[in-house]
Amino acid sequence: MTTPEHQSPAPQPSAPESRDRIYRSASGLAGGVLLLALGGWLGLDALFTGHGSTPWLALAALILFVPLVVAFTLRPAVFANDDRLRVRNPFRSVVVPWGEVASLRSGYSNEVITEAGAKYQFWAVPVSLRARKRALRTQARVESGGRRGGLFGGGVAGGLGGMDATGGAAHGPAADLGPARAESDKIMDDLRELLKARDKAAGSQGEVTVRWAYEIIVPLLAGAVLLAVLLAVT
Incomplete structure (x- = not known):
């Protein structure tokens, strides 16, 4: 007589991650595009029509200028979903699970305060x-x-x-209409509602992680060093 084998239950598919709400500064994006267009036009003109050391100086200036503009205008963004808050600032990205958020503070700047006491500013949501x-x-x-x-x-x-x-x-x-609110204050209200709803959820627990934006920092430093060397030898 044979004993029927017990089959292990099929693994349950994990719940799909909720979509991010993305908050960015429209004026920052517009200003960044205009600055890149103007800087690119002037830099490329000097690069291809300049004489002597001018093309090299133009190249070094472009290597320095482009990542600097991108860092402060196009890159900043705030991403929020049901599990965590991700803050992308000019030179680093910070991921904060809702369970680690102590408060969201609005004053002269908008900030997230972690349970450990660290403070991270929202470059993408400036206070006006x-x-x-x-x-x-x-x-x-x-x-x-x-x-x-x-x-x-x-x-x-x-x-x-x-x-x-x-x-x-x-x-x-x-x-x-309800109470009139500035746009940045409305965004912070949305984030506070999400924090209140999700800070105790199992998927909202974890550690705060910080990642430096080496894709911005490395070319920025390279351009600065190259420009300094060219200026020193000319």
């Missing part, structure tokens, strides 16, 4: 004090209009979120 003040002024106007609408009924004030002539809630574009 002008945008923040403009949002506060907009919110003040909406609230002021709502108070006038509540006292005097309909009209323009009622359409801004107060009460209409029948005493009901006003309907209008401003009624559904």
